[in-house]
Amino acid sequence: MPESAHTTDLPKANGLEGVVAAQTELSHVFGEEGKLVYRGYDIHKLAGKASFEEVAHLLWIGRLPNQRELDDFNQKLGKNRTLPAGVIDALRPLPSDALPLDALRTGVSMLGALEPDRFTFEPDLDQAISVAARFPAILAAFSRLREGKEPVQGRAELNTAQNYLYQMHGEAPEEKHWKPLESYLILLADHGLNASTFTARVIASTTSDLVSAITGAIGALKGPLHGGAPALVLDMLTEIGSADNVEPWITNALDSGERLMGFGHRVYKAEDPRAEILRGMAETASTPEFFALSQKTEDFALAELARRKPDNKLYTNVEFYSAAVLSAVGLPGDMFTPTFAVSRSVGWSAHVLEQASNNRLIRPASEFVGATDRKFAPIEER
Numbered sequence: 001m002p003e004s005a006h007t008t009d010l011p012k013a014n015g016l017e018g019v020v021a022a023q024t025e026l027s028h029v030f031g032e033e034g035k036l037v038y039r040g041y042d043i044h045k046l047a048g049k050a051s052f053e054e055v056a057h058l059l060w061i062g063r064l065p066n067q068r069e070l071d072d073f074n075q076k077l078g079k080n081r082t083l084p085a086g087v088i089d090a091l092r093p094l095p096s097d098a099l100p101l102d103a104l105r106t107g108v109s110m111l112g113a114l115e116p117d118r119f120t121f122e123p124d125l126d127q128a129i130s131v132a133a134r135f136p137a138i139l140a141a142f143s144r145l146r147e148g149k150e151p152v153q154g155r156a157e158l159n160t161a162q163n164y165l166y167q168m169h170g171e172a173p174e175e176k177h178w179k180p181l182e183s184y185l186i187l188l189a190d191h192g193l194n195a196s197t198f199t200a201r202v203i204a205s206t207t208s209d210l211v212s213a214i215t216g217a218i219g220a221l222k223g224p225l226h227g228g229a230p231a232l233v234l235d236m237l238t239e240i241g242s243a244d245n246v247e248p249w250i251t252n253a254l255d256s257g258e259r260l261m262g263f264g265h266r267v268y269k270a271e272d273p274r275a276e277i278l279r280g281m282a283e284t285a286s287t288p289e290f291f292a293l294s295q296k297t298e299d300f301a302l303a304e305l306a307r308r309k310p311d312n313k314l315y316t317n318v319e320f321y322s323a324a325v326l327s328a329v330g331l332p333g334d335m336f337t338p339t340f341a342v343s344r345s346v347g348w349s350a351h352v353l354e355q356a357s358n359n360r361l362i363r364p365a366s367e368f369v370g371a372t373d374r375k376f377a378p379i380e381e382r
């Protein structure tokens with residue numbers, strides 16, 4: 001701290017841990033119990049039982065739809081799967097080695113610039129549907145363009161998971177691929193006031209527009225401490241390569257001070273319930289060899305983390321088995337975080353709507369640790 005530093009007497013919370021910055025009815029993470037609830041429903045009751053569209057209806061509108069409401073809702077989503085030509089034109093010149101998440105951030109941002117009359121300073125449900133429905137279309141278009149292929153428009157009769165794979169590969173996906181993808185999308189749709197959702201709410205709290213809030217959230221998701229981990233889990237498992245190499249690889253990584261991707265969580269001090277469900281899905285969806293390697297890595301990592309950091313309660317998080325599930329449905333590693341964003345776009349926009357409905361500018365304080373009485377010298381005297 002510099003000499004004559006000025007400090008404040010306000011309570012300090014490094015990383016805002018434990019600070020309540022918003023009220024929400026959308027989802028809650030019970031960190032000690034390892035439980036996640038969306039609007040009153042434990043995620044175990046939704047994953048594999050409801051569709052992703054039913055869960056989107058639940059988060060946006062507040063209740064699960066009946067059949068007629070779901071049909072109407074699917075129609076609205078279907079009408080919004082087509083990309084404006086301007087978005088495809090913006091994606092075309094991107095280099096083929098651009099990160100798909102950067103392409104997504106660009107494409108989503110273009111939506112706001114192309115249709116300012118639609119994405120006004122008053123976020124509403126139609127805007128939320130319109131943006132979220134286009135996430136898979138933007139990613140699929142970029143995925144095809146980078147392979148030298150033309151984008152494919154969505155098909156109204158296909159659901160979100162099916163359309164995502166259809167628009168990416170140009171053929172209707174098999175159930176063994178779209179079903180696990182749909183469960184994955186349900187599990188990741190919302191998660192309390194995580195870093196990207198907080199970003200979206202901070203932007204919404206300035207009474208900015210929904211597209212700006214969602215574009216900012218994509219940026220926050222990109223970091224490996226948040227949504228950027230699953231591709232790194234895949235890299236880790238690929239590098240480990242075989243069961244014999246699990247122990248030396250992890251020992252060496254931890255001895256070198258590295259963090260093991262897919263483990264630890266700010267809120268969960270028990271197993272992440274999404275990890276438990278994804279483990280079961282990975283067992284069915286991925287190859288026996290890859291699943292066995294993942295499990296051996298998980299077992300040894302958990303034992304070592306418990307031995308080395310007994311006070312930190314480090315368990316498997318959602319990202320670890322996401323890698324196995326998303327690989328098994330045919331997505332390359334650089335599409336993992338963007339696919340997380342496809343799911344979370346629903347939660348982000350639900351939070352923007354909730355923030356807008358009862359807004360107060362989010363403006364925390366900082367602890368000032370700088371000097372206050374330095375003497376100014378003109379430039380010729382420095």
Ligand code: ACO
Pocket residue numbers: 015224225226227229258259260261262263264265266267309312314317318319
């Ligand atoms: N591997 C090794 N050590 C770890 C790990 C890990 N994965 N996670 C935490 N630790 C250690 C830290 O080194 C630290 O040890 P120290 O006190 O001896 O320095 C201690 O545990 C506490 O770490 P913090 O960074 O204070 O914990 P925080 O709550 O901020 O971190 C986080 C949570 C960022 C997720 C962390 O566990 C991590 O980096 N995990 C690996 C990356 C990852 O899996 N990210 C995805 C998270 S899930 C999601 O966002 C969707």
